[in-house]
Amino acid sequence: MVYTCHHLGTKLARNPFPHWYASCEIGDGASRLRWVASIDPVKLRRVTALREAMADMNASVIRQLWELKGQQLRELLNNEDPAPVTRQMELLAGQFIDQTDGFLKEHATG
Known part of the structure; x- marks a missing residue:
């Protein structure tokens, strides 16, 4: 079984060509650290x-x-x-x- 983060999503990148990539829905590294600190x-x-x-x-x-x-x-x-x-x-x-x-x-x- 493969476990992934609940916050794993996708985003569309347009350069150099349109494609989808995996992305954290919480945000950047600083946002993820704030989220971790806020969790009991x-x-x-x-x-x-x-x-x-x-x-x-x-x-x-x-x-x-x-x-x-x-x-x-x-x-x-x-x-x-x-x-x-x-x-x-x-x-x-x-x-x-x-x-x-x-x-x-x-x-x-x-």
Whole structure:
């Protein structure tokens, strides 16, 4: 699994030719240092742990959804009826939402 910063974004550069590049949405180096200084380290560790737990919990469902999406596309390309696979995707997506909702409620604070 690859982890990236939540603040990683893209920007359009026009010189010498138009292209996109990775960019921190917080800003330059000084802005990032101010952001780091403003973060409560205990809260950051808790958020990081929750994000990792949620990623672990969701990994198999996301993998299954991608597999079903591939199957759905193959059926469309072969002029077959994708409805059964689409229904499986809808059911799995519903389970995913319920699972995520339960996780968030279980870990809610305040």
